[in-house]
Amino acid sequence: MRGLFVLPSHLLRLALCAALVLVASCGRTGTGERDGASPPGAPTGVTATAGTATSVHVMWNTTARADVYEVYRGTTKVRDVPGSQHMVDVTGLRPSTPYVFTVRARDAEGRPGPRGRQVRARTPAAVADDHSAPTRPSAPHGRAVGDRAVQLSWSASTDDRGVASYDIHQGNAKIHSVNGSQTAAVVTGLRPATAYSFTVRARDAAGNVSPAAPAVRVTTPGTEDGRATAPTGFRARGHRADGAYYVDLSWVPPRVDGEITEYEIHLDGRPATSLVFGGDAPRDRATYGFYVGRHAGVSHRVRVRAMLPDGTWGGFSTERTVTTGQGR
Incomplete structure (x- = not known):
C-alpha cells in the first residue's frame, strides 16, 4: 500500500488535517509531520x-x-x-x-x-606494480534521449590488466562511472535546450586513468516553458461528505527519466499543500483529495506540479476550476 505524507501550509493547516481522515477512509494512510514538513524522501x-x-x-x-x-x-x-x-x-x-x-x-x-x-x-x-594506464576510449558518440537526458557510447579501451571502469565527465567535473564491461551510459538530470560537452576516461583496478576521449557535444531539445515536465490529464471534481466540501484531483505524472515522488498543489494561485508518496510512487495516474470548506457555491482554482528527479520543479498542469456544491 502506498503511503502519502502531507505537508499543509499555514493557511490550510486545519482544513487539510480534516482531509487526512478522508484520504485514510479511501484506503491510503495519511500522517502529518510536525511543523508542517516531512523528512526527505528515499533517494x-x-x-x-x-x-x-x-x-x-x-x-x-x-x-x-x-x-x-x-x-x-x-x-x-x-x-x-x-x-x-x-x-x-x-x-x-x-x-x-x-x-x-x-x-x-x-x-x-x-x-x-x-x-x-x-x-x-x-x-x-x-594488481601489484601496475603503472600502465588504459588506452583512450575511441569513437565516442552522444544523442539526446528526450529533453533531459543524453545517451553516450564509445569503443572499449584496452589495458594489460583489464579496464575496471569508465569515468564520464561533464566539462571538468566527474558526473558518472560505469563498469569496465560497459561502453554506454545515460546521463540524466539535464535541462532542455541546453548545450553540453562530455568526455570519457578509462580506469584500471590500480587507479591508472587513460587520456580523455574526444569531447562529445550534445544539445538537448525542447524549451524551458515547462510543458515537457507538466502533469497531464489533470482532473478536478468536488464532492460533499458529512456536511463539508472536498476537491478530488487526479493526473498523469510527467514522463521524465527517474521516479517522481513529490507534488505541489496550488489552490487559488497559492501553494496549498505538498504531497510526498512513500513506497512505490504512482506512475500511471496519481490521485489526491482534500477539504475546502463547508459553504456551497464557492469556486476554487487548482493546479499541480511535480518535483523532478533533478530536484527542480517541473511545469504546472492545466488549471481547473471547481465550485463547491456542483458535480457529484
Missing part, C-alpha cells in the same frame, strides 16, 4: 560501480529537502555528502570483496528520511 536511482580494487563510485538522484546525504556500507555510515552533490567515491575498501551500499537524505533540521534501495558492487582483484 532514487541509486547505483554503485567499482572504480578500482579499493574504491566504489556511488551515485543517486537529487532528493527534495536534502541538506545532507548519508552513505552507508552495510550498516556502517561511511560518508556525509552535501545536499548539493549526489555522488561519492567510497575509498579504503578491500580488493575482491562484495559490498552493499544504501543512501538516505537528512534535512536541515537533522531529520533523516528512509533509505533508498540496496545496491551491490564487488571490487576487482588487486
